[in-house]
Amino acid sequence: MKTLVYPSLSLWALGAVLVASAATVTQQGPLASPTTKFQVVAPKKSNIHASPVLVQDDLYFSTLEPGCALVKCNAYTGEVLWTYMRNSSARCGLRTVPVYANGLVHIGTDNNTFAALDAETGQVVWSYQARFNLCIDGNFYHPCEAYSTALIVDGRRIQGSEDNTTRCFDAATGELLWNFTAPNMMNGSPILDPSGGVLIGADDGHFYRLDIATGAYLGRYNHCGAMDTRPALDIASGRMYAGCFIKNDNPSGHDISALVAIDTVANSTLWTRTPGGVPIYNDYYGALFVAGFDGTAYAVNTSNNQVLWNVTFLPDTPKLFFGPFVLDQVRHRLYVGNVNGVVYALDVNDGAVAWTFRTQNAIAHQLGATLSTDNNILYVGSYDGTLYAIDLTSVA
Numbered sequence: 594m595k596t597l598v599y600p601s602l603s604l605w606a607l608g609a610v611l612v613a614s615a616a617t618v619t620q621q622g623p624l625a626s627p628t629t630k631f632q633v634v635a636p637k638k639s640n641i642h643a644s645p646v647l648v649q650d651d652l653y654f655s656t657l658e659p660g661c662a663l664v665k666c667n668a669y670t671g672e673v674l675w676t677y678m679r680n681s682s683a684r685c686g687l688r689t690v691p692v693y694a695n696g697l698v699h700i701g702t703d704n705n706t707f708a709a710l711d712a713e714t715g716q717v718v719w720s721y722q723a724r725f726n727l728c729i730d731g732n733f734y735h736p737c738e739a740y741s742t743a744l745i746v747d748g749r750r751i752q753g754s755e756d757n758t759t760r761c762f763d764a765a766t767g768e769l770l771w772n773f774t775a776p777n778m779m780n781g782s783p784i785l786d787p788s789g790g791v792l793i794g795a796d797d798g799h800f801y802r803l804d805i806a807t808g809a810y811l812g813r814y815n816h817c818g819a820m821d822t823r824p825a826l827d828i829a830s831g832r833m834y835a836g837c838f839i840k841n842d843n844p845s846g847h848d849i850s851a852l853v854a855i856d857t858v859a860n861s862t863l864w865t866r867t868p869g870g871v872p873i874y875n876d877y878y879g880a881l882f883v884a885g886f887d888g889t890a891y892a893v894n895t896s897n898n899q900v901l902w903n904v905t906f907l908p909d910t911p912k913l914f915f916g917p918f919v920l921d922q923v924r925h926r927l928y929v930g931n932v933n934g935v936v937y938a939l940d941v942n943d944g945a946v947a948w949t950f951r952t953q954n955a956i957a958h959q960l961g962a963t964l965s966t967d968n969n970i971l972y973v974g975s976y977d978g979t980l981y982a983i984d985l986t987s988v989a
Contacts, residue, residue, distance in 0.1 A: 624908065624946060624947075624948050624949050625947070625948040625988045625989065626948055626949060626950050626951070626988070627948060627950055627983050627984055627985060627987045627988040628983075628984050628987040628988075629981050629982055629983055629984060630669070630671070630970055630982040630983075630984045631670065631671030631982045632671070632979050632980065632981055632982065633654075633664065633666055633671050633673065633979070633980040633982075634978060634979055634980075635654075635656045635660055635662065635664065635974075635978045635979065635980065636656065636660035636662040636664070636676055636678060637656075637659045637660040637662075637978075638660075638977075638978030638979075639656035639657055639658060639659055639660030639661070639662065639686075639978055640656060640657040640658075640686075640954070640976040640978060641654055641655070641656055641657075641974030641975055641976065641978065641979070641980060642655075642656075642657050642686070642687075642688050642957050642958075642959075642974075642976070643655050643687065643688060643689060643690045643691065643742075643958065643959065643960075643974075644690045644916065644958040644959065644960040644961055644962065644963060644974075645958075645962075645963045645972040645973075645974055645980065646690065646691045646692070646693060646698075646963065647668055647963050647964075647965065647966065647972070648693045648712070649668075649966075650667060650668050650669065651665055651666070651667065651668060651674070651712075652665070652666050652667070652668040652963075652972060652980075653665050653691045653693070653698055654666075654691075654972075654974050654980050655687035655688075655689075655690075655691055655700060656686070656687060656978075657686030657687070657688065657703070658684065658685060658686045658703075660678060661678060661679040661685035661686055661687060661702070662676055662677060662678045662679075662687070663676070663677045663687060663691060663698065663700055663710065663715070664676050664677075664980075665698075665712070665715065666980075668965060668970070668972075668982075669965070669970070671980075671982060675714065675715035676715070677710055677715040677716075677717075679702065684702075684703040684704045684735070684736050684738075685702055685703060685704060686702065686703040687700050687701070687702055687703075688701070688702070688703055688738055688739070688740055689701035689702075689739055689740060689741065689742050689743065689752075690742040690782075690959065690960050692742065692743045692744075692745055692750075693712060694745040694750075694764060695745075695764070695765070696711065696712050696713070697709040697710065697711065697712060697718060697764065697765070698710045698711075698712050699743045699745065699750055699764070701738075701739025701740070701741070701743065701752060701754075702738075702739055703736065703738045703739075704722070704725075704736050704738075705722065705723040705725075705726070705736065705737050705738060705739050705754055705755070705756060706720060706721070706722045706723070706739065707720070707721045707722075707723070707739060707743075707750075707752060707760065707762065707767075708720040708721070708767075709750075709764070709767065718767075719766060719767030720767065721762065721767050721769065723737070723739075723754065723756060723758070723760075724756075725737075726756045728755040728756065728778065737754060737755040737756040738754070738755045739752065739754050739755075740753075740754070740755060740780045740821060741753035741754060741759075741779065741780055741781060741782050741783070741793070741821075742782040742823065742959070742960060743783075744782070744783040744784065744785070744791060745764050746785065746791070746805060747805055747806070748763065748764055748765065749761050749762065749763065749764055749770065749805060749806075750762045750763075750764040751783050751791055751793075751803075751805070752783070753778075753779030753780060753781060753782070753783065753793050753795075754778075754779060754780075755778045755779075755780060756778075757774050757775050757776065757777055757778055757779060757795075758772050758773065758774050758775075758779060759772065759773045759775070759779050759783070759793050759801070759803065759808075760772045761805075761808055770808075771807060771808030772808065773801065773803055773808045773810070775795040775797055775799070775801060776795070776797045777795050777796035777797040777819075778795065778796040778819075778821075779793055779794070779795045779796075779801075780794075780795075780796065780820070780821035781793050781794025781795065781800070781820050781821060781822065781823065781824070781835075782822065782823035782959070782960070783823075784823060784824060784826055786802050786857060787826070787828055787831045787857060787858075788802075788831070788857060788858065789811075790802045790803055790804055790805060790811045791803050791805050792814075792824070792833070792857075794816060794820040794821075794822075794824065794835060794837070795820075796818070796819040796820065796821075798815060798816060798817065798818050798819075798837075799813040799814065799815060799816065800813060800814040800815075800816060800824075800833075800835070800855070801813050802814070812860070814833070814855050814857060814860055815855070815862055816835050816837045816853050816855070817837040817838065817839045817851045817853050817865060817869075818837050818838050818839045818840050818848065818851075819837060819838045819840070819848065820835060820836065820837040820838070821959070822835070822836050822871050822916070822917075822959060823959075823960060824872075825872040825873050825874040825881065825917075826874065827874050827876065827895060829876065830856075830895075831856060831857045831858040832854060832855065832856055832857070832863065832895065833854070833855045833857050834852065834853070834854050834855075834872045834874060834881055834895075835852070835853055835855070835872070836850065836851070836852055836869045836870050836871045836872060836883075836886065837850075837851055837852075837853060837869060838850055838851070838869075838886075839851055839867075849867060849868075850867065850868045850869035850870065850885075850886035850887065851865050851866065851867045851868070851869040852865070852866045852867075852868075852869040852870060852872060852883060853865045853866075853869075854866075854895075854898075863898075864898060866893075868885055868886060868887040868889070869883075869885070869886055870883040870884050870885035870886050870887075870889075870890075870891075870914060871883070871884050871886075871914065871915075871916055871917040871959075871961075872884075872917060873917045873918055873919075873920060873961075874895065875920055877922065878941065879894065879895060879896060880892050880893060880894055880895065880901060881893040881895050882917075882918050882920070882927055882941070884914035884916065884917055884918050884929045885914060886913060886914065887912075887913070888907060888912025888913050888914065888931065889903065889904060889905045889907075889912075890903075890904045890907065890914075890918075890927075890929070890937075890939060890944060891903040891904065891944070892941075892944065902943050902944040903944070904939065904944040904945075904946075907937060907946065908935070908937075908946065908949055909931075909933050909935045909949070909951075912931050912932075912933065913931055913932045913933075914929055914930075914931050914932075915930075915931070915932060915955075915956070915957040915958065915959065916929070916930075916957070916958040916959045916960055916961045916962075917929070917960065917961045918939075918961060919961045919962050919963065919964055919971070920941070921964060921968055921985070923968045924968070924985070925940065925941045925942060926938050926939060926940060926941060926947060927939045927940075927941055928961075928962055928964075928971055929961065929962070930952075930956030930958065930962060930973055930975075931955075931956060932955040932956070932957065933955070934951060934952040934953060934954050934955055934956055934975055934976070934977065935949055935950070935951050935952075935956075936949065936950040936951075936952070936956065936962070936971070936973055936983065937949055938988075947988075947989075948988050950973075950981070950983055952973070952975035952977050952979065952981060953975065953977035953979075954975050954976035954977035954978075955975065955976040956973060956974070956975055956976070957976065958973070958974065968985070969984070969985050969986050970982050970983065970984060970985060971983040971985055
C-alpha cells in the first residue's frame, strides 16, 4: 500500500486562484505496468544516456562507451536504418542529446568533439575537436566533455562545454563563428531569450545572454550555483525556471538542490525553492511541473507560486530524477524516469501514480523521454543498453 500526500485541488480551474488543502490518497494493490511495442539493443549494449529524438517516422538515440554510437531506427517498428560508431581510442561517448536540423543530425562527444551527420546516410558531414583540456568532476579529472545540448538558430549551432566555453558554428559547414568563455563550466543547454539573444547557464551561478550573430556579451541573470540542464521558459511573462545546485561549504555534505524563478525582463530573482529539480512549464495548465533531484515530484501554479500537488512517496528507491517530465496532454499524464531505472506515469491533475515500468539500470535523460507523434509510444533509453518503445495503449 502506497500513500501519497498532496493538495486537494483541480488544475482544470485555469485562471482561478487555487487554494490548496491537505488531502491523503491511498493506492491499493500493485501498480499496472505497460508492455513494449519493441526494444532495440544498443551497439555493444552500451549505456544510453541522452534523450532519444523523434523526427517524423525516424528515431535517433546515442550511447556512451564502449559503443560510442548514434543509431537511427524506424520509430514504429524499431528497424535499425543505420548505425554510426565513433572510431576513437579516447573517450568517445555521445552524452549530448542529438539535434536534427536541415537534414543533419548534430552530436557532441565526451572528448569535446562537435560533429554533424547526414541524416539519410549516417556519414559525417563535418567535425570539430576542441583543444584538449582536463576538467574536474568531484575529485576526479577527465577530458572535458560536450555535455550541453545544441541550439540551432538562424543557421547557427550554439553549444556549451565543460571547458568553460560556448561555441557557435555554421550549422551546415562546421565553421567556428565565435566563442564565449565563462569562469566555469558551461554545461547548461541554451535557449532563446525572450528579449533577444541566447541564454546559457554556467557553473559560476549565472545565465549568460549572448548575441546570436556575434557572441557578444549582452548581460547575465543570477541562478543559484551550478547547473547542467535546460531551463523552462514562460514566453508570455518572460519568466524562466531552472534547476541548480547551491554550493555546500561543508566538505562532508552534498550541494543543495534548488529551483529558481527569474524575471528576465526585470533581471530579478522572483523566488528560490528547495529542494530543486528539473522543470517544464505548460501554459495550457498554467503550471510548472518539477521532477525533483531528491526523487519527489510537484506542480506549482506560476501565477501565485502555490504548490498544487506534491508527491513524496513514490515506489522504489533511489528515486533521483535526472531529467524533466514529458507531458501527455491526450491522457493528462506526466512521464519521467529515475536513476533506479523506473519510469513513472503521474496524473497531471493530482500527481497520483497511474503505472510504473522498470528497466534494468538507470534512466538519465537530461531532456526527458520522448513521445511519438500520435502520443501512443513513449521512447526511453536506459543504462542497461536498451531503447524501450513503451506502448501507452496497453495500460489504462
